[in-house]
Amino acid sequence: MKKVTLAQGSGGAAMQQLIAGLFMREFANPLLLEMEDQARIPLQQLATQGDRLAFSTDSYVIDPLFFPGGDIGKLAICGTANDIAVSGAIPRWFSCGFILEEGLEMALLERIVSSMAQTAVAAGISIVTGDTKVVPRGAADKIFINTSGLGAIPQELDWGLSRIQPGDVILTSGTLGDHGATLLNLREALGMAGELVSDCAVLTALIQSLRHQPGVRALRDATRGGVNAVAHEFAAASGCGIELNESALPVKPAVRGVCELLGLDALNFANEGKLIIVAARDAAEQLIAALQQHPLGRDAAIIGEVVTQPGVRLVGFYGIRRSLDLPYTEPMPRIC
Amino acid sequence: MKKVTLAQGSGGAAMQQLIAGLFMREFANPLLLEMEDQARIPLQQLATQGDRLAFSTDSYVIDPLFFPGGDIGKLAICGTANDIAVSGAIPRWFSCGFILEEGLEMALLERIVSSMAQTAVAAGISIVTGDTKVVPRGAADKIFINTSGLGAIPQELDWGLSRIQPGDVILTSGTLGDHGATLLNLREALGMAGELVSDCAVLTALIQSLRHQPGVRALRDATRGGVNAVAHEFAAASGCGIELNESALPVKPAVRGVCELLGLDALNFANEGKLIIVAARDAAEQLIAALQQHPLGRDAAIIGEVVTQPGVRLVGFYGIRRSLDLPYTEPMPRIC
Numbered sequence: 001m002k003k004v005t006l007a008q009g010s011g012g013a014a015m016q017q018l019i020a021g022l023f024m025r026e027f028a029n030p031l032l033l034e035m036e037d038q039a040r041i042p043l044q045q046l047a048t049q050g051d052r053l054a055f056s057t058d059s060y061v062i063d064p065l066f067f068p069g070g071d072i073g074k075l076a077i078c079g080t081a082n083d084i085a086v087s088g089a090i091p092r093w094f095s096c097g098f099i100l101e102e103g104l105e106m107a108l109l110e111r112i113v114s115s116m117a118q119t120a121v122a123a124g125i126s127i128v129t130g131d132t133k134v135v136p137r138g139a140a141d142k143i144f145i146n147t148s149g150l151g152a153i154p155q156e157l158d159w160g161l162s163r164i165q166p167g168d169v170i171l172t173s174g175t176l177g178d179h180g181a182t183l184l185n186l187r188e189a190l191g192m193a194g195e196l197v198s199d200c201a202v203l204t205a206l207i208q209s210l211r212h213q214p215g216v217r218a219l220r221d222a223t224r225g226g227v228n229a230v231a232h233e234f235a236a237a238s239g240c241g242i243e244l245n246e247s248a249l250p251v252k253p254a255v256r257g258v259c260e261l262l263g264l265d266a267l268n269f270a271n272e273g274k275l276i277i278v279a280a281r282d283a284a285e286q287l288i289a290a291l292q293q294h295p296l297g298r299d300a301a302i303i304g305e306v307v308t309q310p311g312v313r314l315v316g317f318y319g320i321r322r323s324l325d326l327p328y329t330e331p332m333p334r335i336c
Numbered sequence: 337m338k339k340v341t342l343a344q345g346s347g348g349a350a351m352q353q354l355i356a357g358l359f360m361r362e363f364a365n366p367l368l369l370e371m372e373d374q375a376r377i378p379l380q381q382l383a384t385q386g387d388r389l390a391f392s393t394d395s396y397v398i399d400p401l402f403f404p405g406g407d408i409g410k411l412a413i414c415g416t417a418n419d420i421a422v423s424g425a426i427p428r429w430f431s432c433g434f435i436l437e438e439g440l441e442m443a444l445l446e447r448i449v450s451s452m453a454q455t456a457v458a459a460g461i462s463i464v465t466g467d468t469k470v471v472p473r474g475a476a477d478k479i480f481i482n483t484s485g486l487g488a489i490p491q492e493l494d495w496g497l498s499r500i501q502p503g504d505v506i507l508t509s510g511t512l513g514d515h516g517a518t519l520l521n522l523r524e525a526l527g528m529a530g531e532l533v534s535d536c537a538v539l540t541a542l543i544q545s546l547r548h549q550p551g552v553r554a555l556r557d558a559t560r561g562g563v564n565a566v567a568h569e570f571a572a573a574s575g576c577g578i579e580l581n582e583s584a585l586p587v588k589p590a591v592r593g594v595c596e597l598l599g600l601d602a603l604n605f606a607n608e609g610k611l612i613i614v615a616a617r618d619a620a621e622q623l624i625a626a627l628q629q630h631p632l633g634r635d636a637a638i639i640g641e642v643v644t645q646p647g648v649r650l651v652g653f654y655g656i657r658r659s660l661d662l663p664y665t666e667p668m669p670r671i672c
Binding site (some may be wrong): 010 | 435
């Protein structure tokens with residue numbers, strides 16, 4: 001079976017062959033094929049889409065590489081796309097940096113690259129520049145991927161943390177904790193099957209459905225640290241409090257099962273395809289309706305509100321409030 | 337001694353503390369401090385500098401982390417800056433993705449981050465967005481860094497591989513192989529001291545000194561694979577031949593020493609602060625003079641020419657031509 005070799009990261013002929021035979025073939029697009037040291041994107045193309053460039057980066061180190069609902073390649077497109085898309089921009093141009101371990105099976109690399117390429121094409125994203133490093137056996141675990149992404153933010157949009165105010169409500173675009181619970185189930189060999197699937201998805205279309213709706217203040221995708229981490233970011237940036245309504249949180253039964261088994265809270269689990277939205281209260285119902293039009297927003301719900309008293313709290317079934325701390329650490333490393 | 341923990345990559349409070357206490361402090365700039373999921377760069381700022389966005393990425397996996405002339409942090413700025421700068425753009429906005437191994441000494445991370453920050457500030461670069469992952473002990477070797485960079489290419493510049501033509505000459509901005517020889521000396525414990533120093537440097541100012549000079553066709557910085565790899569890229573893209581003049585190649589005595597000791601060729605060694613320039617023959621002398629005005633271009637020289645007969649050749653001391661193949665692999669992994 002063919003394996004990745006150190007030569008393929010060395011800058012010599014073996015690397016040229018890997019680039020031409022795999023990356024150029026799978027990611028083929030005019031900007032990439034120019035083969036310069038940098039992609040060159042006409043500013044005119046950006047200017048027709050908006051007035052600010054959105055720029056974000058993430059490295060992906062997830063273990064295992066393949067999981068129900070996705071793989072590291074798909075994740076490396078979805079995660080960075082969503083970090084761009086929550087600004088209101090349409091993610092368009094990506095870079096991609098591979099760190100490969102010597103001995104990685106070529107067939108595995110090809111599956112991952114092909115998954116990246118498919119996810120990117122489906123989302124209208126072009127991988128326009130890249131880099132490949134190979135490290136000796138044992139110096140990395142199989143494969144790490146970095147993607148950085150670009151898109152333009154439409155002039156009329158000003159979604160951001162600074163717009164959050166007391167009286168606003170908090171929405172989610174769907175069920176919480178699916179990605180984290182799926183990975184926990186796999187890694188801890190909990191044996192829960194069937195229903196546990198990562199929600200890993202590009203959210204551009206869902207977010208664009210909000211573009212012409214009034215009342216959106218700020219958007220985040222709730223990844224590492226889950227909804228809890230996002231609620232703390234909202235609270236810290238605005239100086240307001242965030243209160244989440246326990247009975248309103250949409251959580252799938254299988255995810256609830258994992259939580260109960262391990263004594264963990266789905267609010268802290270990573271999602272890879274869920275929005276948390278702060279919105280004006282009088283716009284909320286219409287935003288929920290708009291989200292539910294889209295397959296990725298079917299389970300959209302109002303889950304909380306912004307209040308003046310600082311802090312993040314969970315409002316329980318009998319109206320009892322308890323403080324929701326940001327845990328020092330999440331249950332599991334290498335979740336994304 | 338304080339060490340990096342898995343908690344610091346988990347999306348919880350420990351990660352927030354690392355980001356606030358180290359990255360935000362060292363990299364502080366207004367775009368980064370907005371704390372959105374993406375940096376937002378006004379297109380107007382780009383448009384005043386050029387008409388095309390230059391976008392490039394590189395991951396840095398060098399071993400050892402510190403070497404004469406630099407460290408992985410400095411390298412992670414220089415390498416990506418130069419990939420942008422060879423387009424004629426001024427590198428301005430960077431992303432930064434860290435992959436850290438659990439147990440890495442915090443003091444080491446702080447030295448590296450501080451070196452990155454210093455190199456960036458000196459080069460006019462802002463790190464505007466970032467990501468941190470921590471993997472369990474043994475899943476990565478200490479620290480890997482990805483940087484992606486952006487700049488705008490001035491409207492009047494059209495440097496690129498497509499402009500290379502027979503009759504052009506090849507220039508270097510200085511001595512060849514310094515970075516590769518320095519790393520080989522360290523890693524193979526050859527014991528050569530003193531003179532061996534990596535040439536790791538940001539080349540923006542040197543390249544900008546060429547901006548108003550006529551006759552520049554294409555620029556590359558000769559990193560992995562050395563001048564030989566760049567010559568092959570020039571040859572492949574243009575369909576022309578590249579002939580390098582053996583007696584004209586500037587190589588420091590200590591680098592020559594490493595080559596002779598190991599039976600290797602400095603043409604294949606990585607550089608981290610050297611330009612290879614294709615230029616119109618009648619402009620060459622003036623370009624050399626312009627380069628030599630700058631401390632990083634003091635040893636600039638004409639080292640070869642573009643000819644019609646395809647292939648890459650070395651012209652020896654008695655005018656004897658031998659074919660210069662691109663080696664299947666470079667002498668050493670993790671050179672950058």
